[in-house]
Amino acid sequence: MPDIIQLLPDAVANQIAAGEVIQRPASAVKELIENAIDAGADKIQLIVKDAGKSLIQVIDNGCGMSVTDARMCFERHATSKIRKAEDLFAIRTMGFRGEAMASIAAIAQVELKTRRHEDELGNCICIEGSEVISQEAVAAPAGTSISIKNLFYNTPARRNFLKGNPVEMRHIVDEFQRTALANPGIFFSLHHDGNELYHLPSGGLKQRIVHLFGNNYNQRLVPVEEDTTIIRLSGFVGKPEFAKKTRGEQFFFVNNRFIKDPYLNHAVITAYSEILPDDSYPLYVLFIDIDPAKIDINVHPTKTEIKYQDEKSIYAIIRSAVKRSLGRYNITPTLDFDQETGFNHLISQKPMEEIVQPKVAFNPDFNPFKTEETRSGRESLPKMYERPATAKNWGSLYDIVRSDTNEPQQQQMDLPGNEAVQQADVQKPAEKQIFQLHNRFLITQIKSGFMLIDQQAAHERILYERFSQQLQSRQGASQQSLFPQTVSLNAADFELLKDLLPDIQALGFQIREFGRNTVVVEGIPADIGSNLSESEVLEHLIEGFKNNHAILKLDKRDNLARTLAKNAAIKAGTPLVAEERTLLIDELFACAMPNVSLQGKPVILTFTIEELLQKFEK
Structure with missing residues (x-):
């Protein structure tokens, strides 16, 4: 029987290792930037196209590599950090295992240009699928520039598992942010499809x-x-x-x-x-x-x-x-004067002896209770101290009230024990009474007993079905803002917003881009109350969407409808007038699923007369 165990070819072994090291374009970005940091660079540029699927390029001004090192860096387990096993427990650099470059070269088309500071010429290597296509001397700036094109071009199954460009770009931004935070003394920049997303000068x-x-x-x-x-x-x-x-x-x-x-x-x-x-x-x-x-x-x-x-x-x-x-x-706020310079104009530059105390002029003889007759015979007051003319025909203000005294009162306060309410009950016995309990629940009588309704869960259900229908019809009503607000977002949230913009506009938002990572909110959905500003509504929508996506893994439109409904719904503790209570219940029972909240919990609880009698032991 022939032997069946064989060594894998290097190309296959590199592709297997790439499955561990390079999971998506963001993984390649992480490895390349960390290599640039280990090379001692103080300026690193990241250029990305098509969310890293078409191009990932990292340019640094580090130490560069010799001709031999440039070729050796693509070999498996080739590293400059480890010489013996004990070195594993004294590592302070980023990369050390020596599999990143070999893994990247196995699944992409790689071009490496590098030159040491002491060399006159650099070296250029082109590799496709672990095979060296060319290697030649070229003129290049000091440092290293490595380009990764067509990631996973020879493993289409892996490429098919990649997400959309907005998702992959968010992963790249996450890796970029982590590396930039860890190295504030290094200049970083990030370009995506020709647009500069980040320009980070060195600092604290x-x-x-x-x-x-x-x-x-x-x-x-x-x-x-x-x-x-x-x-x-x-x-x-x-x-x-x-x-x-x-x-x-x-x-x-x-x-x-x-x-x-x-x-x-x-x-x-x-x-x-x-x-x-x-x-x-x-x-x-x-x-x-x-x-x-x-x-x-x-x-x-x-x-x-x-x-x-x-x-x-x-x-x-x-x-x-x-x-x-x-x-x-957290007890006493502090100001960072290195960052905030807007209060400089409030600090007086004059010495204390030059500051003049303000003077206030007043008339000591002025008496607002004296009439013109009592002032006769005395010297007239200056015009600025004269009393305004007495309003005439002030008694006619009450004519409307007097004319309506014989008509029945139209509005009465809805308080327990109010005689007007009791009289209305007698006049209209068929009208259904709806009461609010602790500003959280609505109670209404039914034939078999009474219903208890959670007002917040009910309103969330109403708004959710309304927003879902608007997303399908693309006809959400919008409420124009008198003063449009400018909202600045971080790069990850800005990319997310651009991905969601068509659906957000279908809900009634009117948003347009305004510079880098900035948008202008000119209108919000008409169903949202006025207790939040336009910027707060947008920020809460983005935060809620990310939270639901991380926990529930919802569809994009379903996630938007749920998030906006939860943010716009009336909260527990909100008092409602009689008309609002009636409208809320009517709209709830017009929903397709009025009994279940967005969290899968009951919205309506029904109590029968028999249950109440059992409680009272009757």
């Missing part, structure tokens, strides 16, 4: 956070600093009032490497206990500096998970440090 961590997420984040940050014998903790956390309903702004870095650790995340959330609702997630950007010998980073292919020798102590340090910072900085 706070400036990098503001440049990434928006100027309004300058007032949301609380510094955290703790130095112990186990770890050194630094960074920023967000104030509780600015917490969001969705995850996505939580960043942990261990030795400048982004990690995902639910255990440490729980430590931060615990520090917010009693000042933050359970379904809210605060912003934090925290850096842990620890001895590499006390951690193991070689436990996951993407290196986003780490094992610690003493994780309980790290948990306690993070929790206490965040809690102390919140208590120290």
Whole structure:
């Protein structure tokens, strides 16, 4: 019987490794940017086309590579970071395993141009599917430029599993943000389809956070600093009032490497206990500096998970440090004068002796209760102190009331025990009475007993079916804004909004783009109340959509209808007048599914007379 075990060809082995390392275009972006950082670059440019499916290009001004290194970097397990097994526990660089470039070259068309600073000529290598097509000397700037074209061109099954461009671009932006946060001293830029999404100059961590997420984040940050014998903790956390309903702004870095650790995340959330609702997630950007010998980073292919020798102590340090910072900085607001310069004009530059005390002129003889007759014989007052002329025919203001005294009263206060209400009940016994209980429930009598209706769940059901119908008919009613509002979003939310824009406009929003990551809201759906501004309605819609997508995995239109209905519905604790109660119940029973809320819970509870009699033991 012949032998059946054989060694895999290098091309097949590289494609298998690519399945672990390169899952989507964002994975290739991460590997290339980390290589540029390890090369000592202080300026990194990322250029993306077609959400990375057509082109991913990273240009840096790092140390560059020699002719031999440029060829060797595409071999499996070729690395400049590891020489012996002990080096695995002293790693402070990003890449070290030596599989990224080989995996990328196995599933894409790669062009590498590199030159060392001391060399006069650079080197250019073209590779397709792990095969070297050409290698030649070229004129190139110092550093490295690597282009990845047609990702997964030779594995169409993998390419078919990629999501749409907006989704893939959001993953690329996430990887870009993580790397940019970890390296605020490096200049970064991101271009997508010819548009510059990010231009991040080198600076401090706070400036990098503001440049990434928006100027309004300058007032949301609380510094955290703790130095112990186990770890050194630094960074920023967000104030509780600015917490969001969705995850996505939580960043942990261990030795400048982004990690995902639910255990440490729980430590931060615990520090917010009693000042933050359970379904809210605060912003934090925290850096842990620890001895590499006390951690193991070689436990996951993407290196986003780490094992610690003493994780309980790290948990306690993070929790206490965040809690102390919140208590120290959240009580008295502080101003960052390096960032905010709008108050300079309020500071007087004059010395104290030059400031003149203001003078107030008044007439000591002025008496507003004296009439013109009592003033006769005295010197007339200045015109500015004269009393205004007495209004004439003021008694006619009450003529309308007097003329209607014989007519029956049309409106009465709807209060318990009101005689007018009792009289109306006698006159119109057939009219159904609807009562509101604790401003949360509606009670109405039926033949067999009474119904108890959750007003918020009922309104959510009404709006959800209305918005779903508008999304199908594309005829949502819009309410024009008197003063259009400008809303600035981060790059990820802006890309999401562009993807949702046709459906959002079908609901009644009137939105147009206004510069980079900025939109102008000129109208909102007519069914939304006036308790929120246009910008707040849009921001809540985006946050709710991301939250539902992460938890429920809903269809895009269904997600939009649910999110907008939940945000626009009347909340528990809202008082309703009689007409509003009646309209709410009428519209509820006109719905296709009036008995079930959007969360699958009951909207209506029915109580019979027999059940009430049993309660009273009759």
